[in-house]
Amino acid sequence: MKILKSIFCIILLFMSSAVISQNSSDRRWLIIVNEDENSTYQEQLNLILAEKESAIERKIAIMHWSRNMIKPVFNYIQDQDNPLAYLRSKISDDKNFEVILVGLDGTIKLRQDQPITTDKLFSLIDSMPMRQREMRGENKR
Numbered sequence: 560m561k562i563l564k565s566i567f568c569i570i571l572l573f574m575s576s577a578v579i580s581q582n583s584s585d586r587r588w589l590i591i592v593n594e595d596e597n598s599t600y601q602e603q604l605n606l607i608l609a610e611k612e613s614a615i616e617r618k619i620a621i622m623h624w625s626r627n628m629i630k631p632v633f634n635y636i637q638d639q640d641n642p643l644a645y646l647r648s649k650i651s652d653d654k655n656f657e658v659i660l661v662g663l664d665g666t667i668k669l670r671q672d673q674p675i676t677t678d679k680l681f682s683l684i685d686s687m688p689m690r691q692r693e694m695r696g697e698n699k700r
Contacts, residue, residue, distance in 0.1 A: 584642050586620040586634065587668075587684060588661040592654050594625050599656045603674040604632065610677045617684045618663070618693075624650065663689050 589607065593600040600623070607614050607621060614634065621633040622643065629641055643661065650659060660669040660680070669675070669683060684690050 584661075584663055584665060586618050586642075587663055588643055588659075589619055589621045589680070590624055590643065590646075590650065590657075590659040590661065591621065591632070592624045592650060592657040592659065594655075596623070597656075599674060603656075603658055606674060606677055607633065607680075610681075613677070613681060617681060617690065619680075619684070626653075660684075662687060 591600055591603055604621065607619065611633075619633075620631070620635045622635065622641075623630045623632050629643075645665070646661065646667070649667070650657075654672065656674075657670060657672050658675050659667055660675075660683070662668045668687070685694070
Protein backbone atom coordinates (compact mmCIF):
# COMPACT_ATOMS: atom_id res chain seq x y z
CA MET A 560 0.00 0.00 0.00
CA LYS A 561 2.89 2.40 0.78
CA ILE A 562 4.38 1.72 -2.65
CA LEU A 563 1.08 2.58 -4.34
CA LYS A 564 0.85 5.84 -2.39
CA SER A 565 4.43 6.69 -3.33
CA ILE A 566 3.80 5.97 -7.01
CA PHE A 567 0.62 8.05 -6.90
CA CYS A 568 2.51 10.97 -5.30
CA ILE A 569 5.25 10.77 -7.92
CA ILE A 570 2.71 10.75 -10.76
CA LEU A 571 0.90 13.70 -9.18
CA LEU A 572 4.18 15.59 -8.85
CA PHE A 573 5.05 15.05 -12.53
CA MET A 574 1.57 16.09 -13.64
CA SER A 575 1.62 19.29 -11.59
CA SER A 576 5.09 20.26 -12.80
CA ALA A 577 3.97 19.65 -16.39
CA VAL A 578 1.00 22.01 -15.92
CA ILE A 579 3.22 24.68 -14.37
CA SER A 580 5.82 24.44 -17.12
CA GLN A 581 3.12 24.45 -19.78
CA ASN A 582 1.82 27.77 -18.43
CA SER A 583 5.22 29.27 -17.73
CA SER A 584 6.65 31.89 -20.02
CA ASP A 585 9.81 33.78 -20.77
CA ARG A 586 7.86 37.02 -20.19
CA ARG A 587 5.93 38.68 -17.41
CA TRP A 588 2.69 39.65 -19.09
CA LEU A 589 0.79 42.83 -18.46
CA ILE A 590 -2.67 42.27 -19.87
CA ILE A 591 -4.70 45.42 -20.44
CA VAL A 592 -8.38 44.49 -20.63
CA ASN A 593 -10.28 47.28 -22.32
CA GLU A 594 -12.93 47.30 -24.99
CA ASP A 595 -11.40 50.14 -26.93
CA GLU A 596 -8.16 52.03 -26.87
CA ASN A 597 -9.57 54.89 -24.78
CA SER A 598 -7.70 57.39 -22.58
CA THR A 599 -7.30 54.95 -19.65
CA TYR A 600 -5.82 52.33 -21.95
CA GLN A 601 -3.49 54.91 -23.51
CA GLU A 602 -2.47 56.19 -20.07
CA GLN A 603 -1.47 52.67 -18.96
CA LEU A 604 0.39 51.96 -22.17
CA ASN A 605 2.22 55.30 -22.06
CA LEU A 606 3.31 54.73 -18.45
CA ILE A 607 5.08 51.51 -19.45
CA LEU A 608 6.43 52.73 -22.78
CA ALA A 609 7.95 55.78 -21.08
CA GLU A 610 10.26 53.34 -19.27
CA LYS A 611 10.72 50.84 -22.08
CA GLU A 612 14.25 49.72 -21.14
CA SER A 613 13.28 49.04 -17.52
CA ALA A 614 10.23 47.09 -18.72
CA ILE A 615 12.34 44.99 -21.09
CA GLU A 616 14.91 44.37 -18.33
CA ARG A 617 12.06 42.97 -16.21
CA LYS A 618 10.82 40.86 -19.15
CA ILE A 619 7.50 42.69 -19.34
CA ALA A 620 5.35 42.19 -22.43
CA ILE A 621 1.99 43.86 -22.95
CA MET A 622 -1.11 42.40 -24.50
CA HIS A 623 -4.44 44.17 -25.14
CA TRP A 624 -7.53 42.02 -24.61
CA SER A 625 -11.06 42.97 -25.59
CA ARG A 626 -14.22 41.11 -26.43
CA ASN A 627 -13.26 40.84 -30.11
CA MET A 628 -9.49 40.61 -30.10
CA ILE A 629 -6.28 39.77 -28.35
CA LYS A 630 -3.49 41.98 -29.65
CA PRO A 631 0.19 42.00 -28.70
CA VAL A 632 1.34 45.53 -28.02
CA PHE A 633 4.88 45.48 -26.64
CA ASN A 634 7.89 43.11 -26.36
CA TYR A 635 6.13 40.19 -28.04
CA ILE A 636 7.35 37.71 -30.64
CA GLN A 637 4.75 37.88 -33.40
CA ASP A 638 4.99 34.30 -34.61
CA GLN A 639 3.86 32.79 -31.29
CA ASP A 640 0.37 31.56 -30.50
CA ASN A 641 -1.33 33.37 -27.65
CA PRO A 642 0.75 32.22 -24.66
CA LEU A 643 -2.04 33.33 -22.31
CA ALA A 644 -4.90 31.38 -23.89
CA TYR A 645 -5.18 29.24 -20.74
CA LEU A 646 -6.26 32.37 -18.82
CA ARG A 647 -9.12 33.27 -21.16
CA SER A 648 -11.81 31.77 -18.91
CA LYS A 649 -10.44 33.60 -15.83
CA ILE A 650 -10.49 37.06 -17.36
CA SER A 651 -13.69 38.89 -18.14
CA ASP A 652 -13.61 41.25 -21.07
CA ASP A 653 -16.77 42.99 -19.85
CA LYS A 654 -14.76 45.35 -17.67
CA ASN A 655 -14.32 49.00 -18.53
CA PHE A 656 -10.65 48.66 -17.70
CA GLU A 657 -8.48 46.12 -15.92
CA VAL A 658 -4.75 45.56 -15.76
CA ILE A 659 -3.47 42.08 -14.91
CA LEU A 660 0.11 41.05 -14.23
CA VAL A 661 0.99 37.43 -15.01
CA GLY A 662 4.30 36.17 -13.65
CA LEU A 663 6.90 33.97 -15.31
CA ASP A 664 5.24 30.99 -13.62
CA GLY A 665 1.98 31.72 -15.44
CA THR A 666 -0.02 32.78 -12.39
CA ILE A 667 -1.83 36.06 -11.88
CA LYS A 668 0.18 38.30 -9.55
CA LEU A 669 -1.92 41.46 -9.65
CA ARG A 670 -5.34 42.60 -10.83
CA GLN A 671 -6.64 46.13 -10.57
CA ASP A 672 -9.14 48.37 -12.29
CA GLN A 673 -6.91 51.46 -12.43
CA PRO A 674 -3.67 52.02 -14.34
CA ILE A 675 -0.63 50.85 -12.41
CA THR A 676 2.34 53.17 -12.03
CA THR A 677 5.72 51.90 -13.15
CA ASP A 678 7.05 52.44 -9.61
CA LYS A 679 4.44 50.09 -8.18
CA LEU A 680 4.75 47.60 -11.04
CA PHE A 681 8.55 47.46 -11.00
CA SER A 682 8.62 47.29 -7.19
CA LEU A 683 6.18 44.36 -7.22
CA ILE A 684 8.17 42.52 -9.89
CA ASP A 685 11.50 43.25 -8.18
CA SER A 686 10.16 41.69 -4.97
CA MET A 687 9.32 38.39 -6.69
CA PRO A 688 11.69 35.44 -6.02
CA MET A 689 12.37 34.77 -9.72
CA ARG A 690 13.25 38.42 -10.30
CA GLN A 691 15.48 38.38 -7.22
CA ARG A 692 17.37 35.46 -8.77
CA GLU A 693 17.59 37.31 -12.10
CA MET A 694 19.08 40.34 -10.39
CA ARG A 695 21.66 38.15 -8.66
CA GLY A 696 22.45 36.58 -12.06
CA GLU A 697 21.33 33.11 -10.97
CA ASN A 698 18.41 32.69 -13.34
CA LYS A 699 19.28 32.54 -17.03
CA ARG A 700 15.67 31.95 -18.10
